[in-house]
Amino acid sequence: SNEAQTAASGTGAQALRFGLSAEPVAPVAGALQGTVANTMYTLIHRGLMAYDSSGALIPALAESVKTPDAVTYVFTLRPNLTFQDGTPLTATNVKNSIAYYADPANGSGLYAGLKDIASITPDGDKTVTIVLTAPNSAFLQFLAVPTAAIIPDSSLNSKTPNWVGVGPFKLTSQESGRGLVLQKFDGYYGASDVKLSRIDFAYYTDGEARTNALLSGDVDMIDYVPWENFDRVSAAPGIKLDAQAGPFQYVQFNISRGPFANPKVREAVAYALNRNNSVKAAFQNHGKPLYGIVISENDPAYNADRLKLWDYNPAKAKQLLAEAGFPTGFATTLLATSQYAFLQDTALAVQQDLKAIGIDATLDAPDWATRLTKGRNGDYDLAVSGDAGIITDPSYFLPLVTGPNTPQRSFDYNNPHIARLIDDGLRTTDPVAKRAAWDQAQSLIASDVPIATLTTRDQAYAFRQGVTGFKNLPGFLTFYSGYSLVNTSITK
Amino acid sequence: MSSSRWARALTPFRIVVIGYVLILVAVMILAPVLAPADPLAQNVTKRLTVPLTDGYILGADELGRDILSRLMYGARVELFIALGATLASMVLGTIIGLLGGYFGGLVETLTMRVIVDVILAFPPIILALLAVTLYGPGPGTLIVVMGVLFAPTFARITYGQTLSVKREEYVEAAIAFGAKTVTTMFRVVLPNASAPTIVRFSLTVAAAILLESGLSYLGLGVVPPTPSWGSMVAQGSRYLSSSPHVLLVPGGVVVLTILAFGVLGDALRDVLDPKEKRRS
Amino acid sequence: MFAFIVTRVAVGAGLVLLVLTLIFAALHLVPGDPAVLLLSRGDGTAPSQAAVDALRGQLGLNQPLVAQYWNFLIGVVTGDLGTSFRTHEAVVASIAGRLPRTLELVVFATLLSIAVGIPLGTLAARRRGAVDTTISTLTSIGVALPVFVFGSVLVLAFSIWLGWLPAGGFTAWNQDPVAHLKGLILPGVALAVGFSAIIARMTRSSVQEVMNQDWVRTAKSFGLSPFRVLRRHVLRNALTPIVTVVGLGFGVLLGSTVLVERVFNYPGLSSLLVESVSTRDYPVVQGIVIVIAVMFISINIVVDVLYGFLDPRVRR
Amino acid sequence: MSHPLLSIRELSVDFETAEGWKPVTHGVSLDIVAGQTLALVGESGSGKSVTAMSVLALLPLHTRRRGSILFTGEDLLCVPDKRLQQIRGRDIAMIFQEPMTALNPVYTIGRQLIEVIQSHRQLSTAAAKERALELLRSVNIPEPEKKFDHYPHQLSGGQRQRAMIAMAVSSEPKLLIADEPTTAIDVTVQVEILDLILELQSRLGMAVLIITHNMGVVADIADRVVVMRNGRVVEEGGVEDVFVRPREAYTRELLAAVPYLGRAEKFLGGLEPGLAVTESTTGDMTTTVPVLELTGARISYPGSWRKAGFQAVHGVDLTIERGEIVGLVGESGSGKSTIGRAVLGLLPLAGGTLKVHGTDVSHGTRALARQRRGTVSMVFQDPASSLNPRRTIAQAITDPLRWQGIQLRGMALRERAMELLEQVRISGSWADRYPHELSGGQRQRVGIARAIAIEPMLMVADEPTSALDVSVQASVLELFLELQRSYGFSCLFISHDLSVVEALANRVIVLQKGVVIEQGSTRDVLQRPQAEYTRQLIAAAPVPDPTVQQQRRQARTTG
Numbered sequence A: 001s002n003e004a005q006t007a008a009s010g011t012g013a014q015a016l017r018f019g020l021s022a023e024p025v026a027p028v029a030g031a032l033q034g035t036v037a038n039t040m041y042t043l044i045h046r047g048l049m050a051y052d053s054s055g056a057l058i059p060a061l062a063e064s065v066k067t068p069d070a071v072t073y074v075f076t077l078r079p080n081l082t083f084q085d086g087t088p089l090t091a092t093n094v095k096n097s098i099a100y101y102a103d104p105a106n107g108s109g110l111y112a113g114l115k116d117i118a119s120i121t122p123d124g125d126k127t128v129t130i131v132l133t134a135p136n137s138a139f140l141q142f143l144a145v146p147t148a149a150i151i152p153d154s155s156l157n158s159k160t161p162n163w164v165g166v167g168p169f170k171l172t173s174q175e176s177g178r179g180l181v182l183q184k185f186d187g188y189y190g191a192s193d194v195k196l197s198r199i200d201f202a203y204y205t206d207g208e209a210r211t212n213a214l215l216s217g218d219v220d221m222i223d224y225v226p227w228e229n230f231d232r233v234s235a236a237p238g239i240k241l242d243a244q245a246g247p248f249q250y251v252q253f254n255i256s257r258g259p260f261a262n263p264k265v266r267e268a269v270a271y272a273l274n275r276n277n278s279v280k281a282a283f284q285n286h287g288k289p290l291y292g293i294v295i296s297e298n299d300p301a302y303n304a305d306r307l308k309l310w311d312y313n314p315a316k317a318k319q320l321l322a323e324a325g326f327p328t329g330f331a332t333t334l335l336a337t338s339q340y341a342f343l344q345d346t347a348l349a350v351q352q353d354l355k356a357i358g359i360d361a362t363l364d365a366p367d368w369a370t371r372l373t374k375g376r377n378g379d380y381d382l383a384v385s386g387d388a389g390i391i392t393d394p395s396y397f398l399p400l401v402t403g404p405n406t407p408q409r410s411f412d413y414n415n416p417h418i419a420r421l422i423d424d425g426l427r428t429t430d431p432v433a434k435r436a437a438w439d440q441a442q443s444l445i446a447s448d449v450p451i452a453t454l455t456t457r458d459q460a461y462a463f464r465q466g467v468t469g470f471k472n473l474p475g476f477l478t479f480y481s482g483y484s485l486v487n488t489s490i491t492k
Numbered sequence B: 001m002s003s004s005r006w007a008r009a010l011t012p013f014r015i016v017v018i019g020y021v022l023i024l025v026a027v028m029i030l031a032p033v034l035a036p037a038d039p040l041a042q043n044v045t046k047r048l049t050v051p052l053t054d055g056y057i058l059g060a061d062e063l064g065r066d067i068l069s070r071l072m073y074g075a076r077v078e079l080f081i082a083l084g085a086t087l088a089s090m091v092l093g094t095i096i097g098l099l100g101g102y103f104g105g106l107v108e109t110l111t112m113r114v115i116v117d118v119i120l121a122f123p124p125i126i127l128a129l130l131a132v133t134l135y136g137p138g139p140g141t142l143i144v145v146m147g148v149l150f151a152p153t154f155a156r157i158t159y160g161q162t163l164s165v166k167r168e169e170y171v172e173a174a175i176a177f178g179a180k181t182v183t184t185m186f187r188v189v190l191p192n193a194s195a196p197t198i199v200r201f202s203l204t205v206a207a208a209i210l211l212e213s214g215l216s217y218l219g220l221g222v223v224p225p226t227p228s229w230g231s232m233v234a235q236g237s238r239y240l241s242s243s244p245h246v247l248l249v250p251g252g253v254v255v256l257t258i259l260a261f262g263v264l265g266d267a268l269r270d271v272l273d274p275k276e277k278r279r280s
Numbered sequence C: 001m002f003a004f005i006v007t008r009v010a011v012g013a014g015l016v017l018l019v020l021t022l023i024f025a026a027l028h029l030v031p032g033d034p035a036v037l038l039l040s041r042g043d044g045t046a047p048s049q050a051a052v053d054a055l056r057g058q059l060g061l062n063q064p065l066v067a068q069y070w071n072f073l074i075g076v077v078t079g080d081l082g083t084s085f086r087t088h089e090a091v092v093a094s095i096a097g098r099l100p101r102t103l104e105l106v107v108f109a110t111l112l113s114i115a116v117g118i119p120l121g122t123l124a125a126r127r128r129g130a131v132d133t134t135i136s137t138l139t140s141i142g143v144a145l146p147v148f149v150f151g152s153v154l155v156l157a158f159s160i161w162l163g164w165l166p167a168g169g170f171t172a173w174n175q176d177p178v179a180h181l182k183g184l185i186l187p188g189v190a191l192a193v194g195f196s197a198i199i200a201r202m203t204r205s206s207v208q209e210v211m212n213q214d215w216v217r218t219a220k221s222f223g224l225s226p227f228r229v230l231r232r233h234v235l236r237n238a239l240t241p242i243v244t245v246v247g248l249g250f251g252v253l254l255g256s257t258v259l260v261e262r263v264f265n266y267p268g269l270s271s272l273l274v275e276s277v278s279t280r281d282y283p284v285v286q287g288i289v290i291v292i293a294v295m296f297i298s299i300n301i302v303v304d305v306l307y308g309f310l311d312p313r314v315r316r
Numbered sequence D: 001m002s003h004p005l006l007s008i009r010e011l012s013v014d015f016e017t018a019e020g021w022k023p024v025t026h027g028v029s030l031d032i033v034a035g036q037t038l039a040l041v042g043e044s045g046s047g048k049s050v051t052a053m054s055v056l057a058l059l060p061l062h063t064r065r066r067g068s069i070l071f072t073g074e075d076l077l078c079v080p081d082k083r084l085q086q087i088r089g090r091d092i093a094m095i096f097q098e099p100m101t102a103l104n105p106v107y108t109i110g111r112q113l114i115e116v117i118q119s120h121r122q123l124s125t126a127a128a129k130e131r132a133l134e135l136l137r138s139v140n141i142p143e144p145e146k147k148f149d150h151y152p153h154q155l156s157g158g159q160r161q162r163a164m165i166a167m168a169v170s171s172e173p174k175l176l177i178a179d180e181p182t183t184a185i186d187v188t189v190q191v192e193i194l195d196l197i198l199e200l201q202s203r204l205g206m207a208v209l210i211i212t213h214n215m216g217v218v219a220d221i222a223d224r225v226v227v228m229r230n231g232r233v234v235e236e237g238g239v240e241d242v243f244v245r246p247r248e249a250y251t252r253e254l255l256a257a258v259p260y261l262g263r264a265e266k267f268l269g270g271l272e273p274g275l276a277v278t279e280s281t282t283g284d285m286t287t288t289v290p291v292l293e294l295t296g297a298r299i300s301y302p303g304s305w306r307k308a309g310f311q312a313v314h315g316v317d318l319t320i321e322r323g324e325i326v327g328l329v330g331e332s333g334s335g336k337s338t339i340g341r342a343v344l345g346l347l348p349l350a351g352g353t354l355k356v357h358g359t360d361v362s363h364g365t366r367a368l369a370r371q372r373r374g375t376v377s378m379v380f381q382d383p384a385s386s387l388n389p390r391r392t393i394a395q396a397i398t399d400p401l402r403w404q405g406i407q408l409r410g411m412a413l414r415e416r417a418m419e420l421l422e423q424v425r426i427s428g429s430w431a432d433r434y435p436h437e438l439s440g441g442q443r444q445r446v447g448i449a450r451a452i453a454i455e456p457m458l459m460v461a462d463e464p465t466s467a468l469d470v471s472v473q474a475s476v477l478e479l480f481l482e483l484q485r486s487y488g489f490s491c492l493f494i495s496h497d498l499s500v501v502e503a504l505a506n507r508v509i510v511l512q513k514g515v516v517i518e519q520g521s522t523r524d525v526l527q528r529p530q531a532e533y534t535r536q537l538i539a540a541a542p543v544p545d546p547t548v549q550q551q552r553r554q555a556r557t558t559g
């Protein structure tokens, strides 16, 4: 059937059949709605900034960005930008969109990054000037988050499905539960470089089914290859696997009660974890042990010497426990979820590690929805989580040490010192100072242990050999790899 | 029950099957003595070891745990849950179906409609979620959930049979000879309506193991790392193409056990049918 | 019979209301906040409380429960099942899109199971010994094989190695009838394996029971062919428990094809239900439950009427 | 003698039991010539039905036949199944002993008839239906068009039996095997059925193998008689010879036990029906309440689906005093069994009142039903379907005792079961058999044993001796009289056999089409019948004397 459609859409047309790991929810302006939603945003929408195939920040709707001073950004828009519904994109649209995302009342996930905006001024039709209250080295990264798209004013509410963008592809049809079709949007500013004429997305929730669809030739490309299938997929002839270290896993603590209120106990946990085991157990070795806090190699704060805050040292862990007053350990609970097998396996590995130092943790593995509620309400002692920053700047770590309780941070944990240091790093324009602040923050993290990190995991796309130009973006950006579909082409 | 009917029902095949079940029971009881390793001990470096290597007789699972030991301990959990749930649902369902079919009218509406139809129409996953929320996960909750889920099947089967059997003349005869209603229902109608129930029993054991597997998969079942066959199958299915033994070994045991219960169910049916004389 | 059906339908309506109430209560009892879930990235950061509150307000979740329940009932009565929290699609529309697919799959699987199960069970009952043992082994494997395992094996064999059939997915009939039918085969077979095994088992027992009856001897004595005796005098009389099981199985399949739908990526009702439960998409869950309840109750009415057709003694 | 159509030679049938092969018949030999009727008589359980069923290989599985069965020269023991299938129904047709269980409950008798008709002849369904109706008419089923659409359970015992007969004669076979074909049919209809058979016989040269306990029937239609006992043929000969000059002691015994209408005093060793308690001494009717009192009873069967209900009994008055045996006779389908079931509370009254022991139980509430318990019992017309197939006969007999809390100890129960079995002349060692392992007559006796087990005050006995050979019948009847004498039990005795009624009943009630047309003391009714129907009945009652029967038949055909 797909072939038939391709033929119908004209000769020389390139149609990519993409097996997507979930059905995208109806996009809501500003909301962070998950991996597949991000993929849709990268295709349908555009913001002022974007990432190129190497993961470098590039101007998108903005032709250029000038920063006359540390708090001023002047964006010059590309000419003749039009939305997919035919209306022109104006500087006012830019202002309205960004202002909307900067307002916490709108439920925007970008609020943290945009809250420093003091003013947004459209100058005529071409330029928009944004002034911040303080310097923010991650500001442009926030604008490159796919959801920071510039959209028609009519989409700036939580009711209208946010399907109209200025991106390279346009939604043409959608069938609930089955898939959707995107067609090349000729009004896109870079349309001449876009090779694909259309992308047929089919939803494959089950990882095995997704893999099989690729292997049997039902689709050309899939996202989120299950770790169990990495080897099978890379071994398959004519199939290419593109993996990048992505999110990180960690143990979070409930600080409000019990032994984990004591930093020594948390530190003991951090030393007790056999991270090599976790990588094997949960990701069939397709990940890396993580002894500290993830940071992008490209970030000025990156310091190869400070990547290890803890190591695997059960003896030390026991000693720390004894110092904390638990020489014989104690019993506790470990919250995970059964909905994501990798989290459950991670939890099982952690459970065994804890047992080795005398902490007897009973596993609680409800479904994801319940897991979130429990996490949010502090209804746990220990929990395992996976997370990724929406930006690569180390300030992604802020919500884990300060701010309101969320399901995935240590419950009631709050360390203003660490928060301050990270914030300092964000505010400075001096790379050296940023690195110093981050180093200092790391020292505090090492002993106060807001979370005990465990592993990073690889996120992989896989595609037929005929698919070229696609690139899985490194690190957290892997979730924004849809950006590189702009450069992708396909030969049958 | 004459011993001869038992003797007749015992074909060599069935004797082998009974032997298997006895072994199973022995393993259940003696798991701590027989198991070669701690069923919970992980050795991730040995993960997915294939059978008969490195001292893993049946191989190791994704966390490097000894599959044989997990199977042995898992038998306890599994059979407790599967048999418990099946028995509970059978007793419950049969009584409901019998009441509904025998009395008809309001009793039928209350039993077959208000209880059975409503349970059937209620999505199992929500029921399971609810039960786990209210009682916490674990074998007890599983038995309750599956007992409730399977009872309607037994009820409907018994109901259908009861409708027919209660019109038989020997039932009238029992009534005429003063059998109390309870006696008529349970001693006269039920034995003559129960052949499908017996067959269904073994099928339900199978369904229970499968459902346990499914629920474990959804985190509504046995709490990991406690081994249960169902959860082993569920976990193992992820490795179907890469390390099939993780699935095939517990899967095989499940199949064998279900086969055994099926064969025993058939044997029991044959024994309970006085007209069944044939030797297989 | 007419009165019987009318009463049953009336009672059925009451039951649907009961199911509705129970499902409403259950959904609100089960933890998990739809707003939080909607605003959470797959497994990433959590949304701000302000955003959650705003969304809750918009979804109507901040109203008192009684009011929510009332609105829900009014909606049901007026045929408006609301819109999905997740996709903003009208619930009626999403169900209307998916129900026919599931129905088609389930009907296909049921017919296949009947076509395989009844002959197999009859054969087992008539021929004892090796045939019986073989069939009973096969059916045990059939009931013991989890669909997700058997389904995966089917895909490996027929899609990846042989490449005869699609690994999954769904093609609309009007798009490509052949592809549509091809897409039905593997999931249908995967569903039918367990179901046909169950039917075979029930048939075996039931047929055995009837074969010993005197009227079978009468039929034989008049020189009816063995096949005719079997069909008209054995199977026909053995049908009651088989019909029960088929009716039940059909209903159960309707609501629980989720695993098959997953393995074969078949966009049916069941996967929508499970997805909606896991995202706490209340309107969709409620809508599907209504549909399934109505179908279940109707099937049971049909089965009960069938009992009368099958056995004149139970007519009323 | 011409060449036999069917020739059974040295036939031995064994049943496989837990203890190995158990022989049931030993070297049975008999010949049937075309156009002739052979009557197979003998003790109940002697292997008559087994022999008959061997012919068409209809025995249950796990039986073994040895010897030979030659049918037109072909040995049926060795023919392939396909051939057997051709012979069955077309060349040899069989009427089974128990028509309730022999008919498929889920098809109307019409459909079953059509199926049989079409099985050996290419006929359109319409033509087959026509033929079916014709057959129903020829076996004297009232309102055949209506009954055509009835299911077996909606027919009376005799109607089912006639449906069975219609099926068997539908193909006009060369050989008709009739196993007790008229047990549930009143004598007037019986005569017509026998006429039908004889007519077929003379028209087609059909041979008939009839198994019966009714010596009157034997005398009426048989050319030759074979007497069986304990699985062996003990005597064989022409009908005259056997009746007039029986050679074997057993045959003589058998004939001596035959009741003869109008000669009740010779029967039952001179025992006479006991006198009803009320009549016996004072004649004062007010001091004792009747055991059973039906006034203006109307009984209907409910309709189902679109079919209307059927009123079977229209305003019947019936009283049974304590210690009285009342014979209920009448046309087949006249509502006798229906009344019996109503008395037991198995059917509700649509009108009128029913009093048991003076208590009004017309509106069968549970409490009233309980009162009836322990005092009223029943022998069902169809022994096969009224016995629970999953209970051994000992259990079947003692279950009522346990249900009524009369005796609850294991061993005692078993002993009582043995004792009751012996009373109906079944060996106590059979206690653990299941009903399907018995012969028809044995099953019937189990039903009787069950009914007397609770020592009821009132018993409804629906054709309790129809399947019994005369000698067993005699002992059962004696048993009844003994019970009547020993504790004054009362009985509603439903029967088609007027000679039995005469021997046993104090009073007789004649029923026709759901209405009582005559009642009175046995002597009055049977010797001075008032109603035309009663007169017909008495005239039609066969007598166990070939010469008399011969004369009657001649009188009928000429007159």
Ligand SMILES: Nc1ncnc2c1ncn2[C@@H]1O[C@H](COP(=O)(O)OP(=O)(O)OP(=O)(O)O)[C@@H](O)[C@H]1O
Pocket: D153, D154, D155, D156, D157, D158, D159, D184, D185, D186, D301, D302, D310, D312, D331, D332, D333, D334, D335, D336, D337, D338, D339, D381
């Ligand atoms: N379940 C039923 N539904 C409708 N009609 C019935 C039903 N049972 C019996 N009848 C009808 O009621 C009438 C009386 O039946 P009943 O069995 O009382 O006759 P009977 O006098 O015992 O005859 P027989 O001597 O043949 O046994 C018959 O005409 C029969 O067709």
Ligand SMILES: Nc1ncnc2c1ncn2[C@@H]1O[C@H](COP(=O)(O)OP(=O)(O)OP(=O)(O)O)[C@@H](O)[C@H]1O
Pocket: D015, D024, D043, D044, D045, D046, D047, D048, D049, D050, D051, D060, D097, D436, D437, D438, D439, D440, D441, D442, D467, D468, D469
């Ligand atoms: N299925 C069986 N299993 C064991 N014994 C049986 C079975 N069927 C019949 N018999 C026995 O075989 C013997 C002959 O039975 P059969 O039915 O031929 O008797 P019958 O002469 O027809 O008697 P009746 O006049 O009582 O019908 C009986 O003693 C009976 O108990």
Ligand SMILES: [Mg+2]
Pocket: D048, D049, D050, D097, D179, D439, D440, D441
């Ligand atoms: Mg007989």
Ligand SMILES: [Mg+2]
Pocket: D156, D157, D158, D336, D337, D338, D381, D462
């Ligand atoms: Mg009768």
